[in-house]
Amino acid sequence: MKNKKVLLVIAVLVVVYGVAQAWGFWGHQCINNKAVFTLPKSMFGFFKTNISFITEHAVDPDKRRYADPEEAPRHFIDIDRYGEHPFDSLPKYWKDAVVKIGEDTLKAHGIVPYYIPKMLYRLTEAFKEKDKFKILKLAAELGHYIGDAHVPLHCTRNYNGQLTGQHGIHGFWESRIPESYGENYDYFVGKAHYIKDPVTYTWNIIKESYAAHDSVLQLEKELNMRTAADQKFAFEERGATLVKVYSKSYTAEYNELLNGMVERRMRLAIIAVGCFWYTAWVNAGMPEINDPEIVAITQNFRVEMDSVNTIYESRKKLDGSGHED
Numbered sequence: 001m002k003n004k005k006v007l008l009v010i011a012v013l014v015v016v017y018g019v020a021q022a023w024g025f026w027g028h029q030c031i032n033n034k035a036v037f038t039l040p041k042s043m044f045g046f047f048k049t050n051i052s053f054i055t056e057h058a059v060d061p062d063k064r065r066y067a068d069p070e071e072a073p074r075h076f077i078d079i080d081r082y083g084e085h086p087f088d089s090l091p092k093y094w095k096d097a098v099v100k101i102g103e104d105t106l107k108a109h110g111i112v113p114y115y116i117p118k119m120l121y122r123l124t125e126a127f128k129e130k131d132k133f134k135i136l137k138l139a140a141e142l143g144h145y146i147g148d149a150h151v152p153l154h155c156t157r158n159y160n161g162q163l164t165g166q167h168g169i170h171g172f173w174e175s176r177i178p179e180s181y182g183e184n185y186d187y188f189v190g191k192a193h194y195i196k197d198p199v200t201y202t203w204n205i206i207k208e209s210y211a212a213h214d215s216v217l218q219l220e221k222e223l224n225m226r227t228a229a230d231q232k233f234a235f236e237e238r239g240a241t242l243v244k245v246y247s248k249s250y251t252a253e254y255n256e257l258l259n260g261m262v263e264r265r266m267r268l269a270i271i272a273v274g275c276f277w278y279t280a281w282v283n284a285g286m287p288e289i290n291d292p293e294i295v296a297i298t299q300n301f302r303v304e305m306d307s308v309n310t311i312y313e314s315r316k317k318l319d320g321s322g323h324e325d
């Protein structure tokens with residue numbers, strides 16, 4: 001009887017861990033953290049002093065998807081829902097896309113490339129207002145969406161390999177691999193630069209991600225075919241419980257086949273986040289923000305996050321769909 005209960009717990013956890021969060025929480029936090037070091041001197045002091053907030057709150061949008069029904073579509077786009085040549089047929093600007101496609105359809109298939117420029121605008125306004133808390137909050141969240149846009153499986157309808165019998169590959173690529181090897185990645189990505197055309201820049205991120213999604217799926221399919229079933233998964237401890245995960249050897253082989261792809265996408269995400277933060281600041285007229293004080297969290301935000309965290313903790317155990325991450 002006891003054994004049955006243990007197995008049930010494991011089965012539930014397999015689903016949860018297999019889904020994971022975009023880039024995993026570790027990946028998102030790493031991207032925001034490292035992006036701070038791409039900033040010029042005039043911004044660096046403020047961001048470095050508040051790097052704990054920028055890092056910790058990189059994952060707020062994923063947590064919020066349970067509390068806010070509007071949140072889910074902001075994290076992905078199923079490009080392959082839009083025909084043979086989606087990048088030609090899909091309008092680059094939100095207003096044009098709404099006219100051509102309709103808001104409901106757009107939201108159903110994900111809106112991340114439309115949401116990033118919107119967040120850039122909001123961050124620019126926050127810089128203009130010199131509202132330090134708002135700057136940090138929006139910068140942290142913008143970093144999240146840019147991170148998501150760099151994940152190949154955030155750009156396809158087959159986001160978790162569910163159409164090709166590869167269920168779990170979403171978390172495998174974006175959580176298991178960076179959490180296994182990310183400590184040794186090269187995070188020296190150079191200095192942030194100004195983005196003249198943020199909309200085109202954003203769509204280029206999506207194009208690159210989508211171009212890589214075939215390899216992400218195909219390479220795992222090939223590896224799966226030549227791996228014995230009992231070598232593919234293993235059990236690892238997560239606190240007091242056992243979780244079924246892709247085995248270390250299977251993870252190592254997949255990582256080898258990907259030939260540095262996860263590290264490359266992560267490095268590109270880091271520099272892109274730095275560039276977007278910098279661009280918002282420049283577009284706001286380069287306000288003086290180099291103040292070495294830690295910005296206090298507002299009472300409203302504390303209340304909002306308490307509620308978001310409570311809902312997140314109770315819902316994540318039940319949720320198995322995972323496309324919204």
Ligand SMILES: [Zn+2]
Nearest residue numbers: 022075148325
């Ligand atoms: Zn996300």
